[in-house]
Amino acid sequence: MDDVVVEDLWKIYPGNIQAVRGISFSVHHGEVFSLLGPNGAGKTTTISILTTLIKPTKGKALVGGHDVLMEAKKVREIIGLVPQDIVVDDDLTGWDNLMVQAALYHLPKDIARKRAEELIDFMDLREFAKKKAENYSGGMRRRLELAAALLHRPKILFLDEPTLGLDVQVRTAVWEYINRIRKEEDMTIIMTTHYMDEADKLSDRVAIIDYGEIKAIGSPKELKDSLGGDIIEIEVDNVPEKGIESLISNGSIIKEVKMRGNIIRIKTSEGEKVLPSIVLELSRKGITMKSVNLIKPSLDEVFLEYTGKRIRDAEVSKEEAFRERAIMRRRAR
Ligand SMILES: Nc1ncnc2c1ncn2[C@@H]1O[C@H](COP(=O)(O)OP(=O)(O)OP(=O)(O)O)[C@@H](O)[C@H]1O
Numbered sequence: 198m199d200d201v202v203v204e205d206l207w208k209i210y211p212g213n214i215q216a217v218r219g220i221s222f223s224v225h226h227g228e229v230f231s232l233l234g235p236n237g238a239g240k241t242t243t244i245s246i247l248t249t250l251i252k253p254t255k256g257k258a259l260v261g262g263h264d265v266l267m268e269a270k271k272v273r274e275i276i277g278l279v280p281q282d283i284v285v286d287d288d289l290t291g292w293d294n295l296m297v298q299a300a301l302y303h304l305p306k307d308i309a310r311k312r313a314e315e316l317i318d319f320m321d322l323r324e325f326a327k328k329k330a331e332n333y334s335g336g337m338r339r340r341l342e343l344a345a346a347l348l349h350r351p352k353i354l355f356l357d358e359p360t361l362g363l364d365v366q367v368r369t370a371v372w373e374y375i376n377r378i379r380k381e382e383d384m385t386i387i388m389t390t391h392y393m394d395e396a397d398k399l400s401d402r403v404a405i406i407d408y409g410e411i412k413a414i415g416s417p418k419e420l421k422d423s424l425g426g427d428i429i430e431i432e433v434d435n436v437p438e439k440g441i442e443s444l445i446s447n448g449s450i451i452k453e454v455k456m457r458g459n460i461i462r463i464k465t466s467e468g469e470k471v472l473p474s475i476v477l478e479l480s481r482k483g484i485t486m487k488s489v490n491l492i493k494p495s496l497d498e499v500f501l502e503y504t505g506k507r508i509r510d511a512e513v514s515k516e517e518a519f520r521e522r523a524i525m526r527r528r529a530r
Pocket residue numbers: 210211214215216234235236237238239240241242243281391515
């Protein structure tokens with residue numbers, strides 16, 4: 198039995214906001230499975246349903262074989278959650294944050310202490326364990342939250358944007374921890390992210406989610422292979438009136454030609470080979486090229502292929518929002 202089974206799951210918030218619209222997927226035991234999507238795609242909503250924080254409007258979700266509606270308590274016993282928003286209590290030390298968490302899970306004190314000691318070392322927090330969390334950096338907070346989520350040895354760990362708002366170096370460190378955890382603890386991990394490279398490096402399988410629907414699902418390699426090779430993007434000044442396909446007559450190695458705004462997007466198995474002749478041909482036909490880009494398959498391109506947009510567009514505003522939220526929380530204290 199798979200650790201997570203989701204069948205035709207819906208969440209409609211008041212005001213007919215269809216956050217999740219009939220998604221289905223399974224997560225095998227021991228997998229790292231990522232939900233990859235932009236702002237408002239429905240990632241947190243999905244995670245919240247699977248961790249029993251909210252109820253689905255329709256559909257079925259089993260976690261560790263237990264129904265999230267009928268057996269919510271059983272589900273909670275076997276899962277850990279690192280939520281999207283930082284939940285560390287700034288007024289407590291790292292150690293005390295862990296003890297509060299242990300109490301929530303009704304862990305006996307001696308076991309809680311032993312595990313907290315291990316996790317403090319595992320997460321490289323020893324130096325700061327007795328310091329108030331208000332002195333922690335973003336990366337340290339995230340690591341403390343990971344430690345808190347791992348205290349009761351969950352079989353299935355949910356990570357909602359584990360590295361959001363962290364700088365590149367710290368993100369890499371958090372990835373290393375996630376990889377270590379999964380190996381050492383034989384855990385199944387379901388995470389969300391809007392970082393393409395994160396999804397690519399960490400996950401066994403990725404589901405691309407947009408507007409509450411899963412657009413594609415597979416291993417990063419499968420998804421990239423599904424693009425069928427390289428992509429050439431040529432930004433042009435004067436968009437040709439004639440069908441763009443007829444402008445590029447390179448025969449069989451060109452698989453597809455599309456216009457996206459004033460960008461010609463060409464799929465080909467051998468980018469380097471056809472690029473010079475395409476450029477030559479376009480210039481012969483009097484088309485002014487502003488930029489030429491040869492792109493090797495990446496999840497970025499996969500995302501564009503399946504959703505029609507780039508996820509980067511959403512990224513900046515999202516990180517700004519995250520920082521603002523963090524500042525507001527601090528002010529609220
Ligand atoms: N409690 C709520 N009430 C009403 N609408 C909500 C609620 N929570 C989320 N939504 C809406 O549902 C949609 C999906 O939100 P969700 O938080 O699941 O997306 P997400 O993929 O996690 O986005 P983000 O990348 O910003 O975290 C959005 O349009 C959001 O505004």
